Amino acid sequence: MNADLDLEPHRGELVAYCYRMLGSVHDAEDLVQETLLRAWRARDRYDPERASVRTWLYRIATNVCLTALEQRARRPLPSGLGAPSTDPETPLVPAPEVPWLEPFPDARYDADVRGDVRLALVAALQLLPARQRAALVLRDVLSFSAAETADQLGASVASVNSALQRARAALAEGADAVEVTEPGDPQARVAVERYVEAFAAADVPAIVRLLTDDVVMEMPPVPLWYRGVHDYARVLERVFRNRGIGWATRVVEANGQAAFVAYAPGPDGPWPHSVQVLSVRGGRVARTVVFADPAVVQLFLPRSR
Numbered sequence: 001m002n003a004d005l006d007l008e009p010h011r012g013e014l015v016a017y018c019y020r021m022l023g024s025v026h027d028a029e030d031l032v033q034e035t036l037l038r039a040w041r042a043r044d045r046y047d048p049e050r051a052s053v054r055t056w057l058y059r060i061a062t063n064v065c066l067t068a069l070e071q072r073a074r075r076p077l078p079s080g081l082g083a084p085s086t087d088p089e090t091p092l093v094p095a096p097e098v099p100w101l102e103p104f105p106d107a108r109y110d111a112d113v114r115g116d117v118r119l120a121l122v123a124a125l126q127l128l129p130a131r132q133r134a135a136l137v138l139r140d141v142l143s144f145s146a147a148e149t150a151d152q153l154g155a156s157v158a159s160v161n162s163a164l165q166r167a168r169a170a171l172a173e174g175a176d177a178v179e180v181t182e183p184g185d186p187q188a189r190v191a192v193e194r195y196v197e198a199f200a201a202a203d204v205p206a207i208v209r210l211l212t213d214d215v216v217m218e219m220p221p222v223p224l225w226y227r228g229v230h231d232y233a234r235v236l237e238r239v240f241r242n243r244g245i246g247w248a249t250r251v252v253e254a255n256g257q258a259a260f261v262a263y264a265p266g267p268d269g270p271w272p273h274s275v276q277v278l279s280v281r282g283g284r285v286a287r288t289v290v291f292a293d294p295a296v297v298q299l300f301l302p303r304s305r
Contacts, residue, residue, distance in 0.1 A: 005043045007036050010057050012111035016104070017058065020117060020137050021065040023075035023101045023126050025299055031068055035061040051151075058144070059152040062134055069130040075101040077123050077289065078218040078225040085224045088234035092222045094292075100220040101126065103254040103277050103291055105299045116141040117255045119277055119289055121171075128167050135160050136167040187283035192251075192258040195278065195285055199262065200249045202240040208233050212286045219290040232288075246270070252300050261300050262290075272297045 011032060018028035018035075038060050039046075046056055076098070104117050125133050131153060138149040139160070150160045191210055198206035208229055217232050218225035226235055246265035252275070253259055259277040263270030275297050279287040291297065 005040075005046065005053065007039055007053070007057065009110075010054060011036065012109035014057060014061050015109050016111040016117060017061060017137065017142070018065055019102075019104050020122055020125060020141065021130075021133060022068065022072065023122055024099070025102050025104060026295070027068065027072070031064050032061065035064050038064070051148075055144070055148055055152075058138070058142070062138070062152045063154075066130050066134065073099055074126040075099050076126065077101050077119070078220055078223050079216060080123060080127075081223060084216075084227040084231075086231075088226060088231050088238060090224055092219065092224065094221040095223045096221055098221065098223065100293070102293075102296050103259070103275060103289070103299075106253040106256065108299060118257060118279075119255045120279070120287075122255065124171055128170055131155075132163045132167040132170070135163040136171070139164050140168070185280075188258065188280040191280050191283050191285060192260075192278055196249050196251060196260050199260075199276075200247050202245040202247060204233050204236050204240070207236060210285050212281060212284045215285060216287045217290065218288075219292060221293050243273070247273075254300070259300075261297065272301060275300045 014032045014035060015025070015028045018031045019025055022028060022031070035057065039057055042060075046053070051059075077100070081098075101119070101123055103119065104122075125136070128136065134153060135149060138144045138152060139146065144152070146157045146160055150157045153160060155163075195207060195210050198210065211229050211232060213229060214227060215229060215232050216225060216227050217235060226232055244265045248263035248270040250261045250263070251258070252261055254275060254277045257277055257279060259275060261275055262273045264273035272294075274290050274292040277289045277291070278285050
């Protein structure tokens, strides 16, 4: 009898794992709750001589995720759906029917997340078949052995190694997309600080000076995205023209990357408009993903006590 089995300390890292698998924090939270419930019900059958509690929980979580993925479409970013828009004046109409990729709120969970939850990497993971995705995360991110991964997937070591090889090859094709500077890098930190300051001031020329020439902006749940400084600047000019000036900001972290919550001016004071995740390359902002879904923004707001 394992009545004193303590499962709660593993919740944070399990949420991060399920997030990598499904691309949704909300789905990940639900699946971790299901994982812990299944584990609690099966606690009498847990054998500590066969596996650690952590390894046992990951096996349950993997099965839960694979089952969930049978009924869920992949979660893209707008840049994963087609070519960039060429008209910054195109109406910004949300597409709520698309199950968009969500950002991961680092501070919300007790989990060690760094480059292995980068937005570009998680977006690339969504393109892999579910079992390849699991093999890659379990082996390359979480460092489980081939034998442990095979046990968690209910497969042979040979099939796991084959799935892992195919997954690595598929990700290698998009390797450039995930190579961005660590947020703690001094150049990156300065670039982010200046960007956030310029955004709060609605200073488009100052923002433009901080961008790479091939900078990308995307704005889920709006299915449009833009590439290049010119269009990026015109989109910002439009936003500030429509929303006004007097923005407030609060720096956060998302997906192991620098990010900030943008609070738009309103008659009753600033209100939470979006979470903006920045990718920095060579001391300049190379990509900004603006998440404006209120349910996503809520994940990054201070919790009420």
